[in-house]
Amino acid sequence: MAMWSAPGKIILFGEHAVVFGEPALALAIDLRVSSGLQVSDRYTVNGHTMRRKYHAYISAALDEAWEGPPLKMNTDSNIPSGSGLGSSAAVTVSSVAAMLAERNRFDHGDVATKSFNVERRVQGRASPIDTSTSTHGHGVLVSPEKGDRHIWTISSGPQDWHAHHCEVRGLEFVVGYTGIHASTGPLVDSVRSLVESDGEAKRMIRRIGEISMEGVEAVRNADKVRIGSLMDENHRLLCALGVGHPVLDEFVEACKGRCYGSKLTGAGGGGSMIALTDDADGVCRAVSSAGGTPIVVKVGCDGVRLDRDRRVHGRPRKR
Numbered sequence: 373m374a375m376w377s378a379p380g381k382i383i384l385f386g387e388h389a390v391v392f393g394e395p396a397l398a399l400a401i402d403l404r405v406s407s408g409l410q411v412s413d414r415y416t417v418n419g420h421t422m423r424r425k426y427h428a429y430i431s432a433a434l435d436e437a438w439e440g441p442p443l444k445m446n447t448d449s450n451i452p453s454g455s456g457l458g459s460s461a462a463v464t465v466s467s468v469a470a471m472l473a474e475r476n477r478f479d480h481g482d483v484a485t486k487s488f489n490v491e492r493r494v495q496g497r498a499s500p501i502d503t504s505t506s507t508h509g510h511g512v513l514v515s516p517e518k519g520d521r522h523i524w525t526i527s528s529g530p531q532d533w534h535a536h537h538c539e540v541r542g543l544e545f546v547v548g549y550t551g552i553h554a555s556t557g558p559l560v561d562s563v564r565s566l567v568e569s570d571g572e573a574k575r576m577i578r579r580i581g582e583i584s585m586e587g588v589e590a591v592r593n594a595d596k597v598r599i600g601s602l603m604d605e606n607h608r609l610l611c612a613l614g615v616g617h618p619v620l621d622e623f624v625e626a627c628k629g630r631c632y633g634s635k636l637t638g639a640g641g642g643g644s645m646i647a648l649t650d651d652a653d654g655v656c657r658a659v660s661s662a663g664g665t666p667i668v669v670k671v672g673c674d675g676v677r678l679d680r681d682r683r684v685h686g687r688p689r690k691r
Contacts, residue, residue, distance in 0.1 A: 373446060376473065377406040378465035378676040380451040381458040381505040382545060382637045382646050382669070384591070384599075385606050386514075386584040388563045388615060390499040393531055394581030395515040397588055398458075398505040399540055399671040405449040405462035406679060407470045412444040429464045432490040437471040452667075454553030456638025461502035464490045469507075469676045481524040483507050483676060484535070488526050496557050497564075500526040504535040509675025511538030513588050540672030542594040545646050546631075547667040548623040548659040552642025559615050559639045566613060576609045583609075600633025600648050607635030607645075615640030619663070626662040630654040 379400040386396025407430075415422035417430055422445070424431040430445055445467065451459040464487045472478045472486075487503035505512040508523055513536040518525065521537040566573045583602050590598040607624060610616060616636060620643075624634045627647045634647035649655045656666035 373408040373410055374470070374473065375406045375408040375446075375679050376466045376469040376676060377404045377679045378462040378469065378506045379404050379458075379509060379673050380462050381502055382547070382671065383501065384637075384646075385587040385602060386501070386580055387638060387640070388560065388610065388613060389577045389580035389584070390501050390514055390533075391497060391560055391564070392567065392577050393516045393533075394577060395513060395584040395588075396499065396501045397511065397513050397538065397584050397591065398501050399511045399543075400505050400509040400673045400675060401457065401545075402670040402673045403451045403457060403667075405447060405451060405459060405466050407463065407466035408446045409470050409474060410444045411440070412442050415442045415445075417445045418447060428494045429460050429490060430467050432493045433464055433467040433471065433487075435493075436486045436490050437468045439475070452549055452665075454643065455547075455549050456636070456640075456643030457547065458502045458506055458638075460494075461487065461491060461506045465503055465506040465676050473678070480507055480676070484524055485526055488528075492528065495560075497560050498556075500533050500535065504533075505675075507676050508535065508537065510672050511540040511591060512536065513538050513584070515585075538588055538591060540591060543591070543596070543599070543648060543671055544650065544652055545648055545669050545671060546627075546652050546655040546659065547637075547669055548620075548627070548634075548645045548647065548662075549665040549667060550617070550619045550623070550642050550644065551665065552617065552619060554617075554639060554641030554643060556639040559641050563613050563615060573613060576613055580606060580609055596632045596648060596650075600631065603633030603635045603646075603648060610636055610640060617642050620645050622662045623659055623664050626658040627655050630658055
């Protein structure tokens, strides 16, 4: 069975604002999901009967990318579920890639588009930042404007998102995982309601978009001080929009003095925070002392790929 794997991600800048067409920047990380398939007499996932309620992303991927007989799907993940690190995007991308490859139709742009369609169908509202980053890897800027190093465009109604390659080098992050799961859809809806009724919230969304563009230049230059400052500002704005969590704030506070900057990553309401640091051990101790699970991640990793190994090896590097 050929196994396709796709990386998780951290959103460095721009979560929630990207849904409104603002830029966002995400980095692929070295935690992955692998998926493989075989033709079968019934639909199963890891030996269990496939049910849309429990296998929503794989079921939607079949609707989007498969035309053929029933499949036996095998998946493996070392991305904590509900962590805000892109596990749903990675299982979607790896599944779509395996399905298209089985039909000799694999193409990165097609994988990204179909995977976005899957996430939008399952979540109700979505942007292509997670699925584009899981497909392409490295760093991905999603922007309403088409610029240098453009890789593909994904459209949804009147909205066009242009994805761009962003080189990542010399950066080390520690993830602080809360273990608290919050659904993306309701958080996105709550921000939308606030922005539609509050002019100050609209201004915050625009500023987050500006931070993303300023962050791209800082990442390209590996300017850790500037990246950290922008992370801190982005975190404050996300909290003001109501997607923070007291535990995330505790982790952020605990890491001060040991990192350049820190912020929640993903939808918020729990999940994880990230810290940019040269002292991973110190940040890991701080997160652990605050009651969290620290995970050291490499960034700028490969996107979706065909792996020789049949399974994802290793678990998150916790300290």
